[in-house]
Amino acid sequence: MAGLEPGLLGEHLAPLGRRITELLQHKRLGLSEAARRIRIVSLASRPVGAFFQVLASATLQRRRVRVRYHSRSRNEVVEREISPQRMTHYRDNWYVDAWCHHRNALRSFSVDRVMEATELDLPALDFQDSKLDEYYASAYGIFAGKANKTAVLHFSPERARWVADERWHPQQVGQFLTDGTYELRIPYRDERELVMDILRHGGDVRVIAPKTLRKTVQETLRRALQNYEGQPDPAGKETRRF
Numbered sequence: 481m482a483g484l485e486p487g488l489l490g491e492h493l494a495p496l497g498r499r500i501t502e503l504l505q506h507k508r509l510g511l512s513e514a515a516r517r518i519r520i521v522s523l524a525s526r527p528v529g530a531f532f533q534v535l536a537s538a539t540l541q542r543r544r545v546r547v548r549y550h551s552r553s554r555n556e557v558v559e560r561e562i563s564p565q566r567m568t569h570y571r572d573n574w575y576v577d578a579w580c581h582h583r584n585a586l587r588s589f590s591v592d593r594v595m596e597a598t599e600l601d602l603p604a605l606d607f608q609d610s611k612l613d614e615y616y617a618s619a620y621g622i623f624a625g626k627a628n629k630t631a632v633l634h635f636s637p638e639r640a641r642w643v644a645d646e647r648w649h650p651q652q653v654g655q656f657l658t659d660g661t662y663e664l665r666i667p668y669r670d671e672r673e674l675v676m677d678i679l680r681h682g683g684d685v686r687v688i689a690p691k692t693l694r695k696t697v698q699e700t701l702r703r704a705l706q707n708y709e710g711q712p713d714p715a716g717k718e719t720r721r722f
Contacts, residue, residue, distance in 0.1 A: 525572035531597035535576045538599045539564040548596040549589055563604035565612055570622050577616055579605050586615050588622060620649050620666055621673030628669055632688040635662040639684035671696055
């Protein structure tokens, strides 16, 4: 719980944290070594910034928030009034799922990119859990929206020994084909995160459908290869492309 960061445990859950510690140290439970023997490794996590507490508090208290936000994808700073719905800890990073009153739509904001946050004395709009799940959980990854495409991926028999036991999406469908290839079908809407996860498997995966996803992966691999095709300079070093 403490590893989820960043201070919310100390302010709101300290009594619970102390009780859990007492239970872990109880000899009859045999868990006194838990804190030393259980290890959680975080990779590529980002600092949450200065406004996690404001956003978390507003989410729990059901209040609107005015934020200044730096969008990585557009590389621009925007101001938004939001009704936070949930705080989401995803792949070692925090996001606030919220109704954006400017866009009149549900959006996700990376907490570490919030430059300013002010809780307003206005009640947040509320949405049913089913509505939030439909928007945030039906498609692949953190880029939300209702799924409208299905990726069909084929993994080599060697890679299938790992992928067949992995859960990429709650609604995924997987099966072994007669040649040992593992076929995985995943619903998605935005392909960006899916493309990154496909590329992790290098030559052991092939995109079968849709054609748009297959083309994106091909173009990404082509650009990656170009980074290694520079001509040697007089000192015998490759010319860098970036």
